[in-house]
Amino acid sequence: MEMNGFDDNQLERLRSCRECPRACGANRFESGGYCKSPPVPKLASANLHHGEEPPISGLRGSGTIFFAGCNLSCIFCQNYPISQLRHGREITLEQLVEAMLKLQDRGAHNINFVTPSHATIALEAAIPLARDGGLRIPIVYNSSGYDSVGQLRRMKGLVDIYMPDIRYRRDDIAEKLSNAPDYPEINRAALIEMHDQVGELRFDSEGIAKKGLLVRHLVLPENRADTELALDFLKNEISPDTWVSLMAQYFPAYEAHDIPGMDRKLTADEWRRAVGFFERSGLNGWHQNL
């Protein structure tokens, strides 16, 4: 029996949700747990985005579908009106499928789900429907990297490109900045699972990403993101051919103004050191300019 496009198994998991690493057991038809999200998370936006990495945005743009809500509570979130205040509109699975097909019609190179970790049950149901409806472009799973191995395994074969963050290597920092002391351990297992599923990033003849893993790392003030350790992990435990996007765009947003050391942008010296680690690592990828 189906209800609103979900099958029985998906409905059962929605009624006692333990999908993401929070495993709160909440009824998504009622309170929605830590992420406070309904079965299909609210839609904050669905648009062509030209500011992602070159093989993701290409010339025509990435078809980003931005979900409201999040399973992390980062004190510096640059999208906090969407992630923490959950600004967005309620949608059905059918409308989610329509949004995907519409972005393909507008020329999107891919469908890029932003903050999907609390949306995986909806994606399990929606992606096959969209494929049946004619969706041909790759699916990008653009997450904070706080994903359980179980939920990623259920995404196997549905996701073409994983684009997770690698944020922290230290539990105390992950607790203080994102209320997730187990982030380093969860993230490590998630990245290994993602790489096992899709391998290194691969491109078509025009340089557009088709399949694989692309890891983002946001450098934080006072080396709170442990950039060198993060890059060492990618090189030694994922693959020396991993593609990485090193990001300089940190600025104090949301509650970060109140945390000493997080209340400023990176210094030129901090950024130079991070780029030095990246260049010495030999990993593939790009870095922003400060």
Ligand code: SF4
């Ligand atoms: S997806 Fe939401 S409700 Fe489900 S376990 Fe994670 S935080 Fe809890």
